[in-house]
Amino acid sequence: QSVLTQPPSVSGAPGQRVTISCTGSSSNIGAGYIVHWYQQLPGTAPKLLIYANNNRPSGVPDRFSGSKSGTSASLAITGLQAEDEADYYCQSYDRSLSGPYVFGTGTKVTVL
Amino acid sequence: EVQLVQSGAEVKKPGESLKISCKGSGYSFTNYWIGWVRQKPGKGLEWMGIIYPGDSDTRYSPSFQGQVTISADKSISTAYLQWSSLKASDTAMYYCAKWGGELGPVDYWGQGTLVTVSS
Numbered sequence: 001q002s003v004l005t006q007p008p009s010v011s012g013a014p015g016q017r018v019t020i021s022c023t024g025s026s027s028n029i030g031a032g033y034i035v036h037w038y039q040q041l042p043g044t045a046p047k048l049l050i051y052a053n054n055n056r057p058s059g060v061p062d063r064f065s066g067s068k069s070g071t072s073a074s075l076a077i078t079g080l081q082a083e084d085e086a087d088y089y090c091q092s093y094d095r096s097l098s099g100p101y102v103f104g105t106g107t108k109v110t111v112l
Numbered sequence: 113e114v115q116l117v118q119s120g121a122e123v124k125k126p127g128e129s130l131k132i133s134c135k136g137s138g139y140s141f142t143n144y145w146i147g148w149v150r151q152k153p154g155k156g157l158e159w160m161g162i163i164y165p166g167d168s169d170t171r172y173s174p175s176f177q178g179q180v181t182i183s184a185d186k187s188i189s190t191a192y193l194q195w196s197s198l199k200a201s202d203t204a205m206y207y208c209a210k211w212g213g214e215l216g217p218v219d220y221w222g223q224g225t226l227v228t229v230s231s
Binding site: 002033034036038040045046047048051052057087089091092093097098099100101102103104105106 | 147156159162174207215218222224
């Protein structure tokens with residue numbers, strides 16, 4: 001049972017903006033630990049999308065952005081495209097017995 | 113180019129043992145943590161454990177402590193995940209992953225090893 005909670009699914013039309021939340025607690029995100037985001041396309045290994053809250057690796061479009069506040073983090077996708085249809089996971093460090101590394105529950109993004 | 117190449121798919125019976133591998137290349141294998149991540153069919157990612165090949169410091173998720181063993185052979189830049197007695201519930205895709213730093217992120221992933229446990 002993950003300590004980082006995400007909505008199971010979000011959807012949007014091409015060109016729209018969608019956001020995915022990642023809700024943690026005082027033992028992980030709320031303790032100041034950085035958050036990372038991964039994209040997993042169908043049938044493939046996950047890929048790093050956002051690191052250290054709001055940084056994009058080389059090659060990741062600027063349509064993807066991350067933010068963090070309090071005990072939560074968010075991933076935003078602006079100008080949604082068909083190829084963005086995938087599963088998205090947040091990940092952070094946790095100092096409770098659940099950790100130290102934890103993934104979010106995952107969110108399926110559907111492009112309508 | 114950093115690469116993590118995992119061993120091939122396995123089909124095993126309950127009670128059998130198994131060791132899968134992950135060979136790193138294109139970076140200093142001993143200086144970065146390597147972890148293992150489980151993904152059951154249709155489910156999310158679960159962190160299992162991590163090892164620092166330089167000194168073999170190993171940490172396990174409480175959910176996997178005692179269920180699996182993580183090891184590494186730095187002479188051949190290879191990390192391992194092993195089971196002494198598989199269960200049907202171990203059926204999953206297993207990814208090895210290179211941590212970019214102690215707090216992450218995972219900057220490189222292996223292609224995955226599918227383990228199927230069935231009688």
